[in-house]
Amino acid sequence: MKIYFAASIRGGRDDVDVYRQLIDHLNLNNQVLTEHIGDYSLSVAGQNQLDDDYICNRDMSWLAECDLVVAETSNPSLGVGYELASAERLHKPVIILHNAKRSQLSAMIAGTQYFDHIFNYSNIAEAFQILDRELPSI
Amino acid sequence: MKIYFAASIRGGRDDVDVYRQLIDHLNLNNQVLTEHIGDYSLSVAGQNQLDDDYICNRDMSWLAECDLVVAETSNPSLGVGYELASAERLHKPVIILHNAKRSQLSAMIAGTQYFDHIFNYSNIAEAFQILDRELPSI
Numbered sequence: 001m002k003i004y005f006a007a008s009i010r011g012g013r014d015d016v017d018v019y020r021q022l023i024d025h026l027n028l029n030n031q032v033l034t035e036h037i038g039d040y041s042l043s044v045a046g047q048n049q050l051d052d053d054y055i056c057n058r059d060m061s062w063l064a065e066c067d068l069v070v071a072e073t074s075n076p077s078l079g080v081g082y083e084l085a086s087a088e089r090l091h092k093p094v095i096i097l098h099n100a101k102r103s104q105l106s107a108m109i110a111g112t113q114y115f116d117h118i119f120n121y122s123n124i125a126e127a128f129q130i131l132d133r134e135l136p137s138i
Numbered sequence: 139m140k141i142y143f144a145a146s147i148r149g150g151r152d153d154v155d156v157y158r159q160l161i162d163h164l165n166l167n168n169q170v171l172t173e174h175i176g177d178y179s180l181s182v183a184g185q186n187q188l189d190d191d192y193i194c195n196r197d198m199s200w201l202a203e204c205d206l207v208v209a210e211t212s213n214p215s216l217g218v219g220y221e222l223a224s225a226e227r228l229h230k231p232v233i234i235l236h237n238a239k240r241s242q243l244s245a246m247i248a249g250t251q252y253f254d255h256i257f258n259y260s261n262i263a264e265a266f267q268i269l270d271r272e273l274p275s276i
Contacts, residue, residue, distance in 0.1 A: 010214070010243070010244050011241075051249070052245040052249035053249045057249070073216060075214075076148070076149030077219065078244040078247050079219060081218060081220040081223070082219040083246060107217065109220060111189070111191045111195070112220075
């Protein structure tokens with residue numbers, strides 16, 4: 001399965017270690033198209049070498065190509081909000097992982113009926129369990 | 139003109155003073171539908187008394203009703219990213235105000251061709267000037 005993993009880049013990289021572990025776990029039996037999101041060397045300003053138009057077109061192509069979107073939403077991010085709305089528009093299945101200890105999920109996401117696979121987790125083992133349980137049904 | 143003002147709530151309220159001033163300025167000659175975003179008493183968890191479904195439905199109704207979306211994007215926010223994608227889907231005119239001293243705007247927003255009215259500002263007087271210059275052409 002081709003997976004579009006969505007998480008914060010310019011919104012903040014505090015959780016990059018979590019992103020890396022989630023991507024590695026998903027990659028065991030799937031192909032994560034957006035592997036760069038787990039790259040430790042990618043800082044808040046890390047994609048500056050690439051043009052915004054290029055990044056946006058590349059990511060929207062991957063979104064159109066994917067079978068599933070997995071979004072980590074604990075760090076607020078304009079891009080992830082935009083990607084979630086785009087996933088809804090493209091009728092892509094969406095799994096949202098949210099660490100409620102880190103932040104409260106936006107009402108615009110939590111209140112949108114399309115997003116009916118929102119899971120709170122508190123540690124990485126729990127996140128893996130959620131993914132292992134949910135992915136086979138996609 | 140009916141204006142949907144979009145800015146961070148659960149993503150963080152550091153800039154509420156800026157939101158309040160922008161809303162007051164817009165309200166001089168227009169009607170801001172989302173006035174609560176400038177409410178000092180509305181904390182990150184401030185809308186907890188309202189149901190997420192209610193908030194989301196109310197805001198999407200306002201978005202459908204508005205003539206213009208003005209988004210302040212300096213504080214990363216899932217909700218604002220979702221609202222911007224929804225404004226694009228509904229073909230609403232969008233003005234984005236961004237304080238580049240606070241953060242770097244998401245590539246998914248800066249790189250989307252539909253968002254062709256993105257303005258950097260560094261103080262509130264400059265933001266007022268941008269709005270006064272741009273609004274008559276909407």
